Amino acid sequence: MDLIRRSFIAGAAAAALxxxxxxxxxxxxxxxxxxxxxxxxxxxxxxxxxxxxxxxGIEVRVVxxxxxxxxxxxxxxxxxxxxxxxxxxxxxxxxEGFGVKRQEVMYNDFILVGPKSDPAKVxxxxxxxxxxxxxxxxxxxxxxxxxxxxxxxAELRLWKAAGIDLDAVKGAWYRDTGSGMGPALNxxxxxxxxxxxxRGTWLSFKNxxxxxxxxxxxxxxxxxxxxxxxxPEKHPHVKKADGQAFIDWVxxxxxxxxxxxxxxxxxxxxxxxxxx
Amino acid sequence: MSTITESFLTAGQLIAEADGxxxxxxxxxxxxxxxxxxxxxxxxxxxxxAVAVGRFxxxxxxTVILNGMMGLPPVVIGLLVYLLLSRAGPLGPLGLLFTxxxxxxxxxxxxxxxxxxxxxxxxxxxWRDYEEQLRSLGASTPRAALTLLVDTRFxxxxxxxxxxxxxxxxxxxxxxxxxxxxxxxxxMTTSIALETSKGDLPLALALGFILISIVLIxxxxxxxxxxxxxxxxx
Numbered sequence: 087m088d089l090i091r092r093s094f095i096a097g098a099a100a101a102a103l104x105x106x107x108x109x110x111x112x113x114x115x116x117x118x119x120x121x122x123x124x125x126x127x128x129x130x131x132x133x134x135x136x137x138x139x140x141x142x143g144i145e146v147r148v149v150x151x152x153x154x155x156x157x158x159x160x161x162x163x164x165x166x167x168x169x170x171x172x173x174x175x176x177x178x179x180x181x182e183g184f185g186v187k188r189q190e191v192m193y194n195d196f197i198l199v200g201p202k203s204d205p206a207k208v209x210x211x212x213x214x215x216x217x218x219x220x221x222x223x224x225x226x227x228x229x230x231x232x233x234x235x236x237x238x239x240a241e242l243r244l245w246k247a248a249g250i251d252l253d254a255v256k257g258a259w260y261r262d263t264g265s266g267m268g269p270a271l272n273x274x275x276x277x278x279x280x281x282x283x284x285r286g287t288w289l290s291f292k293n294x295x296x297x298x299x300x301x302x303x304x305x306x307x308x309x310x311x312x313x314x315x316x317x318p319e320k321h322p323h324v325k326k327a328d329g330q331a332f333i334d335w336v337x338x339x340x341x342x343x344x345x346x347x348x349x350x351x352x353x354x355x356x357x358x359x360x361x362x
Numbered sequence: 363m364s365t366i367t368e369s370f371l372t373a374g375q376l377i378a379e380a381d382g383x384x385x386x387x388x389x390x391x392x393x394x395x396x397x398x399x400x401x402x403x404x405x406x407x408x409x410x411x412a413v414a415v416g417r418f419x420x421x422x423x424x425t426v427i428l429n430g431m432m433g434l435p436p437v438v439i440g441l442l443v444y445l446l447l448s449r450a451g452p453l454g455p456l457g458l459l460f461t462x463x464x465x466x467x468x469x470x471x472x473x474x475x476x477x478x479x480x481x482x483x484x485x486x487x488x489w490r491d492y493e494e495q496l497r498s499l500g501a502s503t504p505r506a507a508l509t510l511l512v513d514t515r516f517x518x519x520x521x522x523x524x525x526x527x528x529x530x531x532x533x534x535x536x537x538x539x540x541x542x543x544x545x546x547x548x549x550m551t552t553s554i555a556l557e558t559s560k561g562d563l564p565l566a567l568a569l570g571f572i573l574i575s576i577v578l579i580x581x582x583x584x585x586x587x588x589x590x591x592x593x594x595x596x
Contacts, residue, residue, distance in 0.1 A: 118460060127560050132544070149460060149541035163449030164459055268559030275561070293561030321449060323457070 116145035117328045120157075120165035122236055123266040125311070126150035128286035128355055133348045138335050144328050152235030152266065160184060160314075163321035166329035169336075171284075171311045172236035185314035191336050192345050192356040193310045194285045196240055198301035199271070200226075201278040208280075214304040215248035222250055225259040227279035231270050232262035240309065241282045247306065271297075284309055286355040311356070313337070336360070369567035376568055388576065391549040394462050394536070395529035398469035402529075403522050405470070406477030410521075411507040413478070414485035428482060431475035436468075440535030443468040447539065460541040465549070468535040473525035480521035485510045516588050523584055530577055550576075 125131055126148055135146045151159060153170040157179050160168045168185070170176060179185045198217055200208065206224040208217040221228055231238040245252050252260070261279065263270050267287040274281040275295035283291075288299070313333050318324040335341045342358035349355065376384055413424055445451050447459040447467075458464045488510045496506045511518065533551035540547030542556060550573045557566035 123559065127556070147460065147541070147543045147546055149543060162451075163454070266559055268561055272558070272561060272563075291561040293563050323449065323455075 115143060115328065116147050117166040117325050117332060118147045118149065118164065119167045119169055119332070120149050120151060120155075120159045121169040122153050122156060122171060123150050123268065124171070124237070124284045124287045125169060127266075127268055128284075128290045129350070130286065130345070130348055130356060134336075134341075134344055137344050138332065138341070141340075142328075142331055142335070144331060146332060152231070152233045152238070154234030154236075154239075157184075160316045163316070163323065165316055166325045167313060167315055167332055169311065169313045170236060171309055172239045173310055173312065175236070175239065176312050176314060179314065184317055184320055186317050188312045188314050189333060189337055189360065191311045191313050191360055192342075192358045193308060194356050195302065196237065196282055196307040196309050197285050197288060197299045198280060199274065199283050199288060199297050200280040200300040202296050202298050203278070204300060206280065209298075209300040211301045212303050214244055214301055214306055217301045218244060218248040218250065221280050222248075222255055222259075225257065227259050227261065227277055229261045229263055229270050229274040229277070229279045229281040231267065231282075232264045233266065235266070236309075237267060237282060237284055240307075244282070244306065289350045289353055289355055310359075365564055365567065368564040369571060372564050372568035373571040376572065384572075386545070387548055387550060387553055388572070390462065390547075391530060391551070391573075392576070394465045394549060395469060395526060398466045398473060398529050399522060399526045401466070401470045402474040402477050402525055406474045406521075406525070407481050407511060407518065408507075409474070409478040410481030410483075411485045411511050414482045415489055415503055415507040415510065417503070425479075425482065428475055428479040432479050434472055434475065436472055436532045436534035437538065439471050440468055440538035443471065443535065444538045459539065460543060460547060462540070462547060464539040465536045465547060468539045469529045469532065472532060472535060473529050476528055477521050477525045480524060481511075481514075481518050484514050484517045484521065488514050516592060519584060519588055523581060526580065527577060530573070530580075 121131070127150070131146075131148050135148070139145055149156075149159065149165070153172040153175060156165075156168055156170050157175055159165050160179070161182075161184050168176075168179070169191070176185070176188050180188055198208070198214060200206070206217070206221040206226040208220045211217050230241060242252070261273065261277070263273050265273070267283060268291065270281060271283060271287070271291050272293055273279070275293050275297050278296055280300070313336060315326070315329050315333055316324045318326045336345070337360035342360055345356050345358045346354060409428075413421060413428065443464065444459065446453050447456070447464050448454055449459070458467070485507070489506070492510065492513075493506075496509065501509065531551065533555055536547070536549060537552050537555065540549070540552065542548050542552040548556075550569060554566050554569045554573070557563075557569060
């Protein structure tokens with residue numbers, strides 16, 4: 087029984103050590119921001135947040151999801167601030183009383199990415215709806231996010247604007263992947279498909295294979311990001327002051343400049359446009 | 363150069379550089395999973411032994427359930443724990459969501475059944491061999507269970523290692539309850555998922571190689587420890 091006692095003591099000591107060791111050594115003062123995969127995966131937050139933390143001492147913990155999921159997470163009270171890009175969904179969020187106020191922060195644009203071989207013959211076009219019609223007519227493979235993200239919502243709006251009823255024409259050519267921007271781009275790269283992407287993720291995406299930008303510059307490809315403080319009246323534990331401090335900073339001259347300064351290979355990813 | 367060769371080189375380079383960021387991610391992975399394994403072993407071993415030795419109604423269905431629960435889908439457990447810990451959920455006020463503690467909880471739920479089911483089998487086999495002997499010595503059921511747990515400790519360590527393997531390698535649950543927050547809840551598996559998302563497949567695979575190496579090293583250590591203990595205590 088000596089062995090039992092010894093192993094028990096050793097076990098208990100190990101447990102005490104494991105449990106007592108502080109898990110997060112990071113700052114105690116932090117806010118949780120639910121945001122989109124595009125802002126995280128493009129590296130924007132990695133560039134922005136250290137500047138904000140140095141200035142205010144507030145650590146920002148980002149959980150990156152699709153816009154739809156990010157808003158749902160905030161609805162359950164699991165975020166202090168949402169930073170997303172689907173105006174219609176954001177306004178609905180405010181109307182339901184979950185958000186205090188929506189402020190515009192920055193924009194970039196969506197692009198249609200496709201194979202260099204360009205089976206739908208859309209490369210160089212400026213009209214996104216014409217391009218989508220051509221893709222559908224050619225039955226060229228098209229990868230959709232299918233995850234209720236901001237980019238997915240934009241894609242569905244554009245199909246509608248092109249006068250195409252997706253439910254009626256969906257076939258093997260239309261691949262609904264239910265995945266984030268990066269995984270969807272990986273899928274498109276491996277099957278040489280067309281895909282609507284946000285420029286930020288595209289610029290930082292490495293596994294491009296034969297894909298390239300085929301359509302860009304249409305006004306309807308505008309991609310606006312907004313920031314919202316979760317309503318403390320719905321969720322009293324929301325860190326109102328620190329959350330607001332973050333919002334105030336990203337729309338301030340300093341925050342806006344920090345956004346504009348973020349570049350990959352000399353290309354600016356996001357364009358600040360907060361209301362002065 | 364193929365992606366796989368490139369990954370091997372990247373992995374070597376990452377290890378050689380021993381970059382602080384990588385070390386902290388590896389450290390968090392180990393801390394979360396070892397804590398989870400310890401807690402799961404504290405729960406799973408007694409449960410396994412009790413089901414193996416105990417005589418109570420419903421023992422057979424319980425065995426089947428335990429065995430079945432070895433295949434719990436991590437995403438589902440992640441979601442369940444997420445909904446429990448969410449501010450809108452019953453344990454919301456604890457504020458545990460998106461912390462390493464949440465990740466430990468999810469992993470404990472995932473691997474306790476694995477350890478319990480495997481240890482039940484091991485103890486049951488030993489019980490078949492020693493039941494008469496133990497009974498003739500007048501051992502009570504709890505006493506017999508305890509004796510068998512000690513007696514089969516070397517085999518049981520494999521059950522615990524199976525739990526550790528599952529915990530360290532699992533991504534679905536920790537992604538949901540941890541949120542993959544940089545510097546707070548980012549572990550090896552969620553880093554791999556993130557780099558895959560960014561299309562940096564060589565880096566993702568390199569991290570994968572490092573993870574596999576860590577699991578191998580842990581197993582080698584456990585094996586060495588077991589050999590050493592077996593020599594000392596027979």
